[in-house]
Structures are given as structure tokens and as C-alpha cells.
Amino acid sequence: MIFIKNSITRKNLMAITGLFLSFFLIIHLLGNLQLLLPAEEAQLQYNSYSHLLGGNILVKLVAYVLYLCIILHTLDAIYLSYKRKQANGISYAYDRRGRASSWYSRNMMALGIIIFVFLVIHFKDFWYHYKFGELPLDANGNKDLYTLVVLAFEQLWYVILYIIAILALGYHLLHGVFSAHRTIGLYHPMYNRIVRVLGVVFAATMTLGYIIIPLFLYFNLQS
Amino acid sequence: MKITLKIWRQRDAGSKGAFKEYHLDDVSRDMSFLEMLDTLNIKLIKQGELPVEFDHDCREGICGQCGVMINGIAHGPLKNTTTCQLHMRSFKDGDTIYVEPFKAAAFPIVRDLKVNRSALDHIIAAGGYVSVDTGQAPEANSIPITFEQAESAFDAAACIGCGACVASCKNSSAALFTSAKISHLSQLPQGDKETSTRVVSMVNEMEEEGFGFCTNTEACQVECPEDISVLNIARMNYEYNKARLVKK
Ligand code: HEM
Ligand code: SF4
Ligand code: FES
Numbered sequence: 001m002i003f004i005k006n007s008i009t010r011k012n013l014m015a016i017t018g019l020f021l022s023f024f025l026i027i028h029l030l031g032n033l034q035l036l037l038p039a040e041e042a043q044l045q046y047n048s049y050s051h052l053l054g055g056n057i058l059v060k061l062v063a064y065v066l067y068l069c070i071i072l073h074t075l076d077a078i079y080l081s082y083k084r085k086q087a088n089g090i091s092y093a094y095d096r097r098g099r100a101s102s103w104y105s106r107n108m109m110a111l112g113i114i115i116f117v118f119l120v121i122h123f124k125d126f127w128y129h130y131k132f133g134e135l136p137l138d139a140n141g142n143k144d145l146y147t148l149v150v151l152a153f154e155q156l157w158y159v160i161l162y163i164i165a166i167l168a169l170g171y172h173l174l175h176g177v178f179s180a181h182r183t184i185g186l187y188h189p190m191y192n193r194i195v196r197v198l199g200v201v202f203a204a205t206m207t208l209g210y211i212i213i214p215l216f217l218y219f220n221l222q223s
Numbered sequence: 224m225k226i227t228l229k230i231w232r233q234r235d236a237g238s239k240g241a242f243k244e245y246h247l248d249d250v251s252r253d254m255s256f257l258e259m260l261d262t263l264n265i266k267l268i269k270q271g272e273l274p275v276e277f278d279h280d281c282r283e284g285i286c287g288q289c290g291v292m293i294n295g296i297a298h299g300p301l302k303n304t305t306t307c308q309l310h311m312r313s314f315k316d317g318d319t320i321y322v323e324p325f326k327a328a329a330f331p332i333v334r335d336l337k338v339n340r341s342a343l344d345h346i347i348a349a350g351g352y353v354s355v356d357t358g359q360a361p362e363a364n365s366i367p368i369t370f371e372q373a374e375s376a377f378d379a380a381a382c383i384g385c386g387a388c389v390a391s392c393k394n395s396s397a398a399l400f401t402s403a404k405i406s407h408l409s410q411l412p413q414g415d416k417e418t419s420t421r422v423v424s425m426v427n428e429m430e431e432e433g434f435g436f437c438t439n440t441e442a443c444q445v446e447c448p449e450d451i452s453v454l455n456i457a458r459m460n461y462e463y464n465k466a467r468l469v470k471k
Contacts, residue, residue, distance in 0.1 A: 007436035008426060008463050080436060087395040087435030089328030093231070093242060094321040096295030097391055100442035106393050108438065179439040185461025187454045 007083060008183075010076055015180035017073040022177060022202070024066055025169075029209045035149065036216055046149075047142040050130065074116060081109050104171035105179070111172040118165035125152060153217035162214045170207030177202055224250045224311060227319040228263065230275055236331045242321065252312040256299065257282060257289060259311055260322075277336040282307040284448065287383030290390070291336045292323040297387035297446045305385065305448040325390035329397070329433040340386045342432035343400055347384075349428035350421035351404040353414050366412050379407035381449040388443035388451075394435030399443040401429045402459035403451045409462055419466035426463055 031053075034046045053059045104111060126149065129135065135143040152158055177199035178192075186192060226247045233240025247266070250259055257279050264274035280288040289306040293299030299309045314320060324332055329342040380403070388399035405422050408414030414421075437456055444453045 005430070006426075007430060008460055009467070011436055011438075012460075012464065080438075084394045084435050087328050087433055088326075088393075089395070090326055092292060092295065092323060092326055094229075094292070094295045094323060097297075097393070097442060097446075099296065100391060100445035101393075101440035105438070105440040175439075182439045182453075182457040183437075183460055185457055185464050187457035187461055189454060192454060192457070 007080065010080060011183045013072060014076045014080070015183040017069040017076070018176050019180050020065070020069050021073065022173060022180075022206075025173075025206050025210075029206065032213055033209070035146070035213055039220075043138055043144070043146040044140055044142075046146045047138045047144055048140060050145045051142040054130075070119065074112070077109060077112050102175065105175040108172060108175060111168045114165060114168035115172060118161070118168075121161070150217055150221065153214045154221050156218070159214045159218045163211055166207055166210045169210070170203050173203035173206060174200065224252060224314070224316040224318075226250045226259070226311075226314065227317075229319060229321045230263075230336070231323040232275070232335055233324075233332055235334060240332070242323075250311055252310070254311045255282065255307055256293065256309040256311065257307050275336060276334045278338075279307060284308045285383060287385035287448075290325060290385040290387055292321075292325060292390060294321050295323075297325065297390040298385075298448060302445055303448055303450045305383075308448075325386055327389050327395035327434070329395065330386065330389065338386075340384070342434070343384050343386060343397065345432055346397065346401050346425055346428045347404060350417070350424045351408070353408060354417060355413065368412060372410060376407050376410035379403045379410070379451065379455055382407075382447075382451050383449060385448060387446050387448065389434065391442045391446040392435065392437075393440060393442070394438055396437045396443075397429050397432070397434040398437035398456045398459065399447060399451055399453065401425055402455040405459045405462060406455040409458070418462055419470040422459060422462040423466050426459070 031049060034049060035042055037045060098106070126145070129148060130143060130145050135145065135148065138144045138146070153162075178196050181192075181195045186195065228245040228247065229242040230245060231240050232243045245263055245267075247259065247263055250262070254262070257277070260275060260277060267274050277291060278288045280286040282289070284305045284307060287305075290298060291306055293306065293309070298304055298306045300313055301309055322336060324330075324336045324338050325340075326332075326338075330338040330340055332338050382400060382403040384400065386400070389395055389397050392398075405418070405425060408421065409418040439453070439456070441453050444451060
């Protein structure tokens with residue numbers, strides 16, 4: 001991959017991995033919405049769902065594609081940022097170019113870094129513990145991921161961390177989804193209008209969906 | 224009007240530049256921005272100083288030669304306007320105006336506000352033409368084309384090659400410029416024949432000249448004097464992907 005010098009090809013890779021990650025966000029959200037069920041039901045159902053996913057070879061395959069996508073997307077982001085530095089040369093002494101574009105479209109890398117830091121924490125706390133850690137079993141004999149998740153969201157700082165990361169993700173998607181379609185060559189004005197609107201709806205839905213879960217768990221536990 | 228100017232002065236590509244302050248006391252609201260710079264230069268020459276160098280030619284918005292950053296924006300505060308078509312009535316009495324050259328690694332500074340935009344010419348030379356034998360103008364109706372198609376191609380053909388898109392882009396990308404030519408020619412029957420070879424060689428040249436890549440911030444169209452559509456960039460990507468993936 002290091003050998004692909006051409007930036008349209010590199011951007012295609014960025015777009016396709018980004019869209020795959022975006023698609024995964026939907027599935028991941030649907031699964032996690034089970035956390036909003038009444039506590040006992042949620043515990044059993046969520047744990048057996050997690051167990052089911054862990055055992056399925058197809059899901060495993062998709063998971064490997066997912067890890068690969070995160071790595072490729074991030075490496076590409078670093079490469080393209082480096083190319084940008086090179087292309088810019090000396091910077092302006094007096095710069096008001098910002099009026100012509102949105103702040104989040106100009107700061108995809110910064111938003112991406114927030115998402116990446118979050119992903120590391122997220123993987124370590126849940127994925128790593130679930131896969132390799134010792135977890136108590138629930139009534140059905142499944143590893144009790146539910147309790148691990150719920151306890152994590154008892155802490156206010158953890159909830160705040162999540163909300164910041166999800167907002168960053170939301171803005172990343174707000175630009176990313178429509179940008180990806182342009183990158184792979186969608187040039188018809190009508191489809192572009194549709195993708196623009198769907199992109200906003202998608203970004204808003206993901207942001208709200210993912211923010212509700214930690215908030216719900218936090219306030220549920222407080223009361 | 225009284226105007227304070229902070230103008231970027233730089234001897235050549237190798238030396239360091241900086242803003243230098245100038246004052247003009249009797250600027251007319253009806254002067255174009257370039258006429259205001261002319262006035263300054265006459266004053267500087269009379270004082271025995273070197274005039275401020277800047278590019279210009281037609282002064283009627285069609286050649287694409289003029290183009291500087293005015294108050295941090297390519298071609299100044301008005302959207303879709305060249306520097307020569309900007310008038311002092313867009314400013315207020317007592318304003319301070321920053322004037323800086325376009326900056327990008329592919330646009331080395333020649334002197335003061337003047338930059339070398341040959342890189343854009345090299346992109347055109349790499350394929351922005353139709354390979355036909357010249358001679359008599361061909362019969363106009365022998366190749367049918369609809370009015371809408373011709374108009375759409377013409378919209379893309381309106382690019383004047385000023386480089387404001389590169390200067391406005393946070394990635395210093397020439398995607399709008401390059402895609403305008405690709406889109407212009409690929410929408411016409413004569414040009415479409417060579418689309419796949421053209422797009423590959425123009426995109427390669429664009430990269431070799433050291434321009435950045437496009438992240439669809441769309442700042443270019445906002446500042447482009449001709450309002451060239453960013454959808455041309457998507458069309459270029461489409462043609463490029465098609466050429467690389469499908470065509471031999
Ligand atoms: C769940 C995580 C993520 C999702 C769903 C996602 C999604 C996307 C999408 C759809 C695009 C648009 C591609 C295009 O414009 O062609 C994109 C672009 C980008 N992403 Fe991500 N991304 C994620 C994580 C990251 C991370 C971790 C980083 C960096 C460390 C990052 C940095 C970037 C950059 C620099 C761009 C290019 C900006 C642009 O083209 O406008 N992203 N992302
Ligand atoms: S696309 Fe617009 S801004 Fe870019 S060179 Fe052409 S006319 Fe100038
Ligand atoms: S001088 Fe020709 S476009 Fe401004």
C-alpha cells in the first residue's frame with residue numbers, strides 16, 4: 001500500500017474504508033440499543049448476543065475486515081496529511097480562507113485523531129477485556145459483558161469522554177459521507193443532493209443514537 | 224478614501240518576504256483594485272522605490288493573470304470575482320488591506336505578488352486538448368450535440384486558469400482547475416474520444432507538479448471567479464477510476 005503514490009487512488013481507499021466503517025456503525029448501534037432494555041432482560045440478551053457474535057465465523061471475518069479498514073484508513077490519513085504539508089509549502093501570513101468552507105471539513109484529521117484515541121480506549125476497555133480478560137458469567141453461562149459496560153458508564157468522566165468522541169465522529173461523518181461519494185465519482189447533481197441530505201440524516205442519527213446509550217445508562221444508575 | 228496597505232514584499236523565491244505598510248490618501252471608490260495598486264506604484268517610482276510587482280493583463284476578468292490574496296481571501300472579499308473586477312467601493316474609508324501572493328509549493332514566488340503558475344500550463348499540456356488536424360473550420364452541424372450538453376461543457380470551459388482554487392484550498396489542490404478541463408472535453412463528442420488517456424495523464428501531471436489532493440471542502444468553487452462547479456471534480460474522479468479500472 002505504501003507504494004500507491006497516486007492520490008486519487010489513495011482517496012478511493014480512504015472513501016471505501018470510511019464507508020465500510022460507517023456501515024459498521026449502523027450494525028454496532030443496533031446491537032448496542034439492546035442496552036436500553038430493562039436491566040435483567042438487557043443483561044441476558046446482550047450477553048448472549050455478544051456470545052453469538054463472537055462464535056460466528058462470518059462475523060469474525062467481517063471483524064477482521066473492520067480492523068483492516070481502521071488501520072488502512074488511519075495510515076492513509078497520515079500519508080495524505082503528509083502530502084498536504086508538502087503541497088502547501090509556506091503558509092499565509094494573513095489567512096481568512098475559512099469563510100468558504102465548513103470548519104469540520106477542514107479538520108477531518110483532528111476529528112479523526114479524537115476518534116482514534118477514543119477507539120484505543122474503547123477497544124482496551126471492552127473488546128480486550130471481553131476477548132482476553134477474565135469476566136464473571138451470567139445466569140446463562142455467557143461472559144457478563146453487560147455488567148462491565150454498565151459499570152463503566154457509572155463514571156461521569158467516562159460518559160463525558162464518550163460524548164466528546166461521538167460528537168467528533170458525528171462531524172467526521174457529516175463531511176465524510178458525502179465527501180466519500182464525491183471521491184469515488186458521483187457527479188450527477190440530483191444524486192449529489194440526495195447523498196447530501198442522507199449524509200446529514202445519517203450523521204445525526206448515529207450521533208444521537210450513540211450518545212443516548214451512555215447518558216441513559218448513567219442516569220439510570222444514578223436513580 | 225484613505226487606505227492603509229500591508230503588501231507582501233519579497234525579492235525572489237529564495238529570499239524571505241514580509242508585509243510592508245503603505246498609505247494612500249486619495250483613493251477613488253470607482254478605482255479597480257489594480258488601479259489602486261497602479262496609483263501606489265506611481266507614488267513609489269516617484270519616491271525612487273521599487274514598485275510592487277503583480278500580474279495582470281486583460282483587466283476585464285477573462286485572462287486569469289491577476290490574482291492575489293486580498294485580506295486573506297483569493298481575489299478579495301467578493302465571491303466569484305477576479306482581482307481586476309474588484310473595485311475600491313468594496314472597501315471602507317480608513318480600511319487596512321492585506322495583500323499577499325497566492326501560496327502553494329507548486330506556485331513559486333517570482334517577486335512580491337507575482338507567482339509562477341506554469342504548473343497549470345503543464346497540466347493542460349499533458350492532455351487538455353483534442354488531437355485533430357487543424358485546417359478549415361469543420362461543418363458545424365456534422366457532429367450533432369444538444370444545446371444543454373454544449374452549455375454544460377461550456378460552463379466547465381469557462382475556467383480562466385487564475386489559480387485561485389489552488390490558493391483557496393487547504394490542501395493546495397488543483398483538482399478544480401484540472402477537472403474543469405477534463406469535464407469540458409469529455410462532454411463534447413470530439414473530446415470524449417480521448418477521455419481515458421487524457422484523464423490519466425493530466426491527473427499524473429497534477430501530482431508531479433506537487434499539487435495536493437482534494438478533500439471536497441468546496442472552498443474552491445466559492446472563490447473561483449467563474450463559479451466552476453465542484454461536481455467537475457467528482458466527474459474527474461469518475462473518469463479516472465473508469466480509465467484505471469475498466470479501460471485498457
Ligand atoms: C469509525 C471511525 C471512522 C469513520 C466511520 C470514518 C469515516 C470517514 C469517511 C466516510 C471519510 C470520507 C472519505 C473521503 O472523503 O473520501 C473519512 C475521511 C477521513 N478520515 Fe475518517 N473515519 C473514521 C475514523 C478516522 C480516523 C481514526 C482517522 C485518523 C486518525 C480519520 C481521518 C480521516 C481523514 C484525514 C479523512 C480525509 C478527509 C477528507 O477526505 O475530507 N478517520 N472518514
Ligand atoms: S477553476 Fe476557477 S479558480 Fe480555478 S483556475 Fe479556473 S477560474 Fe481560476
Ligand atoms: S487581469 Fe485578466 S482576469 Fe484580471
